[in-house]
Amino acid sequence: MKNVPPESLIRTWVWMMSENNDPELMNKGRKNLISAFGSLQNAIEYIEQQVDSIDQK
DSSP: OOSOOOHHHHHHHHHHHHSOOOHHHHHHHHHHHHHHHSSHHHHHHHHHHHHHHHHTO
């Protein structure tokens, strides 16, 4: 995938969606992931691939 955001930014967006109680911030994190990956599903798949590649090392 081209132009993938840095891992720290992806982590921030995931945190915004999952660890936060502010609906506006949660929505912003979701929108950022969708904007970067085309869909939330694509973002999840990318993150899972990264985790799998780390686990294999």
